[in-house]
Amino acid sequence: MTSKRIGIVVIGLLALATSAVTVFKRFHSATAEPPAAAEPLAAERETQAVGSVVGYEVVGEYPHDADAYTQGLIYLDGFLYESTGITGRSSLRKVRLATGEVVQQRAVNPRDFGEGLAEWRGRLVQLTPRRRGSAPIWHLRTFFEDVRRHFGDNVGVTYDIASLEPQSSFMYPGDGWGLTHDDHRLIMGDGSSKLRFLDPETFVELGRLEVFDGGKPVENLNELEFVDGKIYANVLPQDRIAIIQPDTGQVTSWIDLAELKSRMPPFPTDPLHPVMNGIAYDAAGRRLFVTGKLWPKVFEIRVRLQ
Ligand SMILES: [Ca+2]
Numbered sequence: 001m002t003s004k005r006i007g008i009v010v011i012g013l014l015a016l017a018t019s020a021v022t023v024f025k026r027f028h029s030a031t032a033e034p035p036a037a038a039e040p041l042a043a044e045r046e047t048q049a050v051g052s053v054v055g056y057e058v059v060g061e062y063p064h065d066a067d068a069y070t071q072g073l074i075y076l077d078g079f080l081y082e083s084t085g086i087t088g089r090s091s092l093r094k095v096r097l098a099t100g101e102v103v104q105q106r107a108v109n110p111r112d113f114g115e116g117l118a119e120w121r122g123r124l125v126q127l128t129p130r131r132r133g134s135a136p137i138w139h140l141r142t143f144f145e146d147v148r149r150h151f152g153d154n155v156g157v158t159y160d161i162a163s164l165e166p167q168s169s170f171m172y173p174g175d176g177w178g179l180t181h182d183d184h185r186l187i188m189g190d191g192s193s194k195l196r197f198l199d200p201e202t203f204v205e206l207g208r209l210e211v212f213d214g215g216k217p218v219e220n221l222n223e224l225e226f227v228d229g230k231i232y233a234n235v236l237p238q239d240r241i242a243i244i245q246p247d248t249g250q251v252t253s254w255i256d257l258a259e260l261k262s263r264m265p266p267f268p269t270d271p272l273h274p275v276m277n278g279i280a281y282d283a284a285g286r287r288l289f290v291t292g293k294l295w296p297k298v299f300e301i302r303v304r305l306q
Contacts, residue, residue, distance in 0.1 A: 048215040051242065051251035060300030061263070062289075063100030068093075069293045072117025072126065072179060073223060073278035076161075079103070080280055080289070080298070083117035083126050086272070090114030092126055092164060097289075097298070106164045111146075112155070116179025116224065118186060120200045124161050125186065127176035129154040156203070170203040172196075178224035178233065182246065187231060189224060193217035195231070195249075211244050213251035218242055225279035227288065237275045241290070255303055257290060264297055 064070075069090075072083030080095040090108035095101065108114045108128055115127035130149035137143050149155070153171045160167055178189040185206060186198040197206040211218045211233070221242070222234040230252070231244040239258040242251045257276060261267075267274045274294035281288055291298040 049250055050214040051253045053256050054243075054253045055304040056255055056257070056301045057304070058260070058263070058299050059302050060287075062097055062298040062300070064291050064295055064298045065095075065100060065102065066294055066296040069272065070278040070291055070295070071113075071115045071177075071223065071293070073280045073289070073291065074117055074119055074180075074225075075280040075282045075287075075289060076119060081117060081119065081124060081161075082278075083114040085114045085293075087111065087113050087131055090128070092117070092124065092159060094164065100298075104164050106159070106166075108157075111142075115176050116188060118179045118181050119161060120181060120186065122161050123167065124159040124164070125156060125179065125200070126159065127154070127156045127172075127179055127188070129176045172198070172203060172205075178222050180224040180226045180231070182226050187224060187226065187246075189221040189233070191220055191222070191236070193219045193221065195221065195224075195244075209246065209249045211242065211249045211251065213242070218251060223277045223279055225281050227279075227281045232279050232281075234277045234279060236277070237273070239276050241279060253305065255301075257301075260290070260299055263299070264295065267294070 068082060069085045070082060071085040074081050075097070078097055080097055082093050082095055084091045084093065088110050090113055092106045092108065092114065093102050094104040096103055111130060112128040113131045115129060118125045130146060153173050154176055156170050156172065156176065158167045158170070159165060175190040176188060177191045180187050181200060186200045188196045188198055193211050195209045195211060197209070198204065199206055211221060218235060220236040222236045225232045229246070231246050233242045233244060235242055239256065241255040241257065243253040243255070244250070245252050272294060274292055276290065276292040278291040279288070287300055288303060289298050289300050
């Protein structure tokens, strides 16, 4: 065997060892008991209560960049702040609501995938997991970082909200999808039925909440928004928003928004698959905005809660 082949075998064995360690760590993390205080009570889960479907009306339509693969959306002072995904074209952007004009934009690390977005005391917090490692094995540092990020901890970035300048980064175990906050915690999803509560300053996990309806877990929780004491969640790939009681995880209501598609041109056949994802709340004006990945419109809706 040539020395070059021996080198490749050694590198391959190192890669396998790294993968095994990270898989073990992730398995161990996934099977570890979450903090007991955040678990919903079993008695409540056994009620089998089913969230009712509530009505809504469309009260406004605004333009939206149909190339924006929306993964995070919030509203502040006349602007939407948006996190868009897809490895190599992810971004953080400030968008004028009325016109859809992108007034500021910052590219995400081209190896990362823009996901959930929240604002906390003048900073934007964006989840930027790595979904697809493509570094060749001879680019050792990047290759091993891809492996570690794919199987282990992921990264988020904080930005100054005025300049969109990155300020710091933070780590979290596993994947990161939606992000929002209540009065004192960040609330983060990872595509499962579980939401995590994080300290917004240290990003330390404070607890978890399982979301369920009819006694069954609701999986694929996606973009999030905290609205008047409830957690609103897109559920991939549905056209419905779950309204979640934050202390129990029970889905109290569903908003079925399938009709919104009839208000837009037919979607092109696209492997990226346009789908509803994006909820933003103007708390001062009590306005609720929704959009989707690659949707050409943002809709303002008024929900008729019972
Ligand atoms: Ca949101």
